[in-house]
Amino acid sequence: MNESPAAEPVVPASHAEPEQEASTRFGRLRERTDELELFISGLLAFALLAVPGYLFDIWARSSLHTEGMYFQVLWFAFSISVGMCYVLAVALIAHLTVRGYWIGLVGLKSHFPKGIDWDHLPQMGPVSRAFMRARDGGLDGSIQRADRLATMLFSTTLMSVQTLAGTLILAIIALGLAMLVSVPFGGSEAVALVFLSAVLLALLAYGLAPAVLEKMIGRRQARGMPTDRLQRLLQRALAGLQRVPLLRLMQTMQLTMQSNLRSRFFMVGYMVAIVAAMLLGGLQVAGSVKFSLFNRYQVITGxxxxxxxxxxxxxxxxxxxxxxxxxxxxxxxxxxxxxxxxxxxxxxxxxxxxxxxxxxxxxxxxxxxxxxxxxxxxxxxxxxxxxxxxxxxxxxxxxxxxxxxxxxxxxxxxxxxxxxxxxxxxxxxxxxxxxxxxxxxxxxxxxxxxxxxxxxxx
Structure with a gap:
């Protein structure tokens, strides 16, 4: 006698319909995500390459009239803004390139559903054919990888821009407060720099506090010691960070990518992109001051x-x-x-x-x-x-x-x-x-x- 399959749990119609409707809506939205990515990338990528020139003209005119902390505010705003434009433009152009490759693969899939016909490659010998066939993921695998890479590029770009924007806002607020604090001291730059250094160190310490507290909690738990007080302190620190809208906005995207990729390599690449963006403004200024960044003038020297x-x-x-x-x-x-x-x-x-x-x-x-x-x-x-x-x-x-x-x-x-x-x-x-x-x-x-x-x- 054949055994009947295990009965599947019956989902009440009242619960199944909303879940099915939500899944359908998400599926339709997912189908349009690629179109939205292409639209945003195409709209911004090349337009952003022209913005640094305008920002440089504004900064160059303004910086000649200032000194001290006022100059530092202008410089930080300029360098971050220029870096943001270049990083966003380059990343979006790369995203457009990958999406273009993805579109080509989808087109091939629609016309050649079976992908590569290995039997119709007479110019390729049996050894080469076997080697390539063993390492080829097929059209489906290539489409999936290209789609994944494009989505990661787009999401990482948004994260980098959000980080740079948050850094700019934080720096301007800190520099503004430093200038206000220095007013009773005759606008002393030394006082402003001391205050600014103290604020930045305090923010850095606060940002590192959760990781330090987690290590302390882990060590005390391993020794069988109480950790209730440290846990409450950690929760308060995390709650304070959650009150920052930009951090809360980036949290889901960052943790999703960090948890699904190699965490260490992702963070290293992410930080390298941020640092490189902050250095691009200085590179543009150096290129304007020097006759040529790269030259071989050995006779008519500077x-x-x-x-x-x-x-x-x-x-x-x-x-x-x-x-x-x-x-x-x-x-x-x-x-x-x-x-x-x-x-x-x-x-x-x-x-x-x-x-x-x-x-x-x-x-x-x-x-x-x-x-x-x-x-x-x-x-x-x-x-x-x-x-x-x-x-x-x-x-x-x-x-x-x-x-x-x-x-x-x-x-x-x-x-x-x-x-x-x-x-x-x-x-x-x-x-x-x-x-x-x-x-x-x-x-x-x-x-x-x-x-x-x-x-x-x-």
Whole structure:
């Protein structure tokens, strides 16, 4: 006699219908997930590559007017935002590539359901055919792997962007609080940095606390010691972290991927992507300041052109590549007029520190004078920081005037040097900032050479 199969549990109709409806809705949503991924990736991938250029222009213009903590806020916002754009764009392009490969495989599956026909590969020998066949997963396996890789790329990209956005928000809040705390101390950078370091260390300790408490609980349980107090402390720490909306938003996605992949390798790759994103902004700035990041100039070196001609010194030759080079400048390399305008930019990030030390007529380096006295005080202060010579003869900077150049987005000193008495041909301007300064560091001694050719009108 045949045994009847075990009876399956009967699910009441009232419970089965909602579960079946939910499963159907999820299935339809899953079918559209690939379309949504492609739509989002295609919309954002290439558009994001243009955003860093606009962010760089905004940062370059703004950074010339700031110093200290204000500069740090701008720099952190710029570097994180640029890194976020590049990481998101590159990852989405990779996602589009994988999805394109996946679409090709699905198309092949629809036309060739059986996949590879190994019997119709006469150009492949039996050994090669057996080797490849043993390692081929077939169309179904390739489709599944491509789909899995694309989904992981998309999810990891979102996690990286969320992490960078959270880091940016946290950094701006911490820097803002540091600046507020330093106000009663005259805006001291030292006080702000101490407060900022304390806040960051406290946040780091709080983030590591759950892992440390778990280890302590495990050791005490192994020794048979009570852990109720530590468990309550751990639960409170976790509850505090759960109150951060961004962490709660990332939790499900991160833990799902971390638990289904190799946890250690996933976290290493994830952190490498975050660090690389934060370094991309610095790489873009370095690429703008340097003539070329990769070059083989062994004869006309950087030292040679520093004592030759730099386009940043001539207003007619300056370009977007010279945006971060606020060098002293003249209108052109050839002069025909009887007066030569020399503009010496004032850079707060560099000049303010030195002004606090040397400009004793300005308490704390702050020019609080009004009217014409303000202009005189500004000239007198910057004249102590700069030394100018024309063909070896000193130039009196007290005859210069403060000037605002909106075409260059700079302020500085402007003076007009008489050309009368100069012979036609080459002449040289030599400018020196902080003559007694060290050879290294932000306040190091800096020299500028500006050759020009005087060709008076006949």
């Amino acid at each position: 030292e040679a052109v520093d004592h030759g001609m730099l386009s940043a010194h001539y207003e007619s030759m300056r370009s977007a590549h010279d945006q971060l080079l606020p060098y002293p400048m003249i209108p052109s390399d050839t002069v025909s007029a009887t007066q030569l305008r020399l503009f010496i930019p004032h850079r707060p990030q560099r000049d303010n520190t030195l002004a606090r030390e040397r400009c004793t007529q300005l308490p704390g380096g702050q020019n609080d004078a009004r009217g014409a006295a303000a202009a005189t005080a500004a000239v007198d202060c910057l004249a102590q920081l700069w030394t100018v010579q024309l063909d070896g003869r000193p130039v009196d900077l007290h005859a210069f005037v403060p000037m605002e150049r909106r075409d260059l987005d700079m302020r500085g000193l402007a003076g007009y040097l008489p050309m009368a008495g100069l012979a036609p041909g080459r002449h040289d301007l030599h400018l020196l900032w902080n003559a007694g300064g060290p050879t290294r560091g932000g306040d190091r001694r800096r020299e500028y050479f500006i050759p020009f050719w005087y060709a008076p009108d006949p």
